[in-house]
Amino acid sequence: MAKIRKQQVTLRDIADACGLSPISISYALRGDRKNVSAATIEKVRRKADAMGYDRHLAHAARRLRYQQDPDAVVNHLAALFFPFYAMDDVYWGTVFRGLQSVMFPREFGLLSCGIDALEQDPGQRLLPIFRRGDIDGAIIFATRPALGTSLVHSLRGEGGFGTRPIVVALMDVPGCSSVVVDDYEVGHAAAAHLLGLGHKHLLTFTNPGAESPMTKNRIAGHRAAVQDACLPPENFVVGHWIWEDDRGLDTALADMLERYPEVTGILAPNDDGASSLYHALHRLGYSVPRDFSVIGVDDCPPLLNLKGENILSTISLPIEDMGVLAGELLLEHIEDPGKVCETKVLSGELIARSTTAPPRA
Numbered sequence: 001m002a003k004i005r006k007q008q009v010t011l012r013d014i015a016d017a018c019g020l021s022p023i024s025i026s027y028a029l030r031g032d033r034k035n036v037s038a039a040t041i042e043k044v045r046r047k048a049d050a051m052g053y054d055r056h057l058a059h060a061a062r063r064l065r066y067q068q069d070p071d072a073v074v075n076h077l078a079a080l081f082f083p084f085y086a087m088d089d090v091y092w093g094t095v096f097r098g099l100q101s102v103m104f105p106r107e108f109g110l111l112s113c114g115i116d117a118l119e120q121d122p123g124q125r126l127l128p129i130f131r132r133g134d135i136d137g138a139i140i141f142a143t144r145p146a147l148g149t150s151l152v153h154s155l156r157g158e159g160g161f162g163t164r165p166i167v168v169a170l171m172d173v174p175g176c177s178s179v180v181v182d183d184y185e186v187g188h189a190a191a192a193h194l195l196g197l198g199h200k201h202l203l204t205f206t207n208p209g210a211e212s213p214m215t216k217n218r219i220a221g222h223r224a225a226v227q228d229a230c231l232p233p234e235n236f237v238v239g240h241w242i243w244e245d246d247r248g249l250d251t252a253l254a255d256m257l258e259r260y261p262e263v264t265g266i267l268a269p270n271d272d273g274a275s276s277l278y279h280a281l282h283r284l285g286y287s288v289p290r291d292f293s294v295i296g297v298d299d300c301p302p303l304l305n306l307k308g309e310n311i312l313s314t315i316s317l318p319i320e321d322m323g324v325l326a327g328e329l330l331l332e333h334i335e336d337p338g339k340v341c342e343t344k345v346l347s348g349e350l351i352a353r354s355t356t357a358p359p360r361a
Contacts, residue, residue, distance in 0.1 A: 009053040079138040084114035090301040098323025133160040165333030186348040187221025199265035205241040264359035271296035289357035313356040315348040
């Protein structure tokens, strides 16, 4: 007669018996006193022994598969590197919603790894989970070049991650698929809108010390639009303003308008910056669009009037699609490790509202 094999006891079984969550059971069996008490550890281990739980059997198959072929083990867990302020920002919340819409239906969890956009080497603080082979891939939203390349280099150096797929959004990094915006065309479209209204002299701002390929490409697009309008290059000027300092903006804006009194059209780096410029102009005694026209990029967040209507002219970007495409690319690479890296390019669309108009007489 064949021997009946006893069903293996799982963490869920022990969790149900102890009235705890499976993660608490895992902590207790590992002796992790940072997350569970000594009493809980003793209680769980006694219960596990009584139920015949063999932790070595529970993980032996997975360990063996990982040793034979690390890429054969799919944990349904992806790492997400976002700016640390992301959840307070409408833009990043919209990107995250698109990402969720792809990953969650495929039963993939997201490990959130907050990053400081100004940190020189964020890859030095990778979580220990990356060393254990538990992460199937990573998505990096790189707001500046050094951030993306540093994280990719650090992830590639982790034995438990190694060659697993990485998708980078907002910029290209060799060896990774990417989702980028056609920033040159976005910059060209924004400037062309103001020039088409009759503005001859344009102004934009950059953040000193934090210029990215995105900023450089948009400024190149601005310059090209001025050239296409057969205007001299000096009709487009660039000022400097640290984004986080609204009062500093007042000073920088007043200085640029004094130096270049011909300016009537202002190009903002994004909609948040456009709103800041709009309010700064009003603080300086000007009216928009009577004295100056202002245009942003993103179509997020809105600039509302007293009726609750968005009045900001902008180049709308498919922000949610950025998250969708990043998620889809990562899943394709996880399912097909031999997939060749590719770049998805997003385009913008002009939405003219009431912050832009023909220039003052």
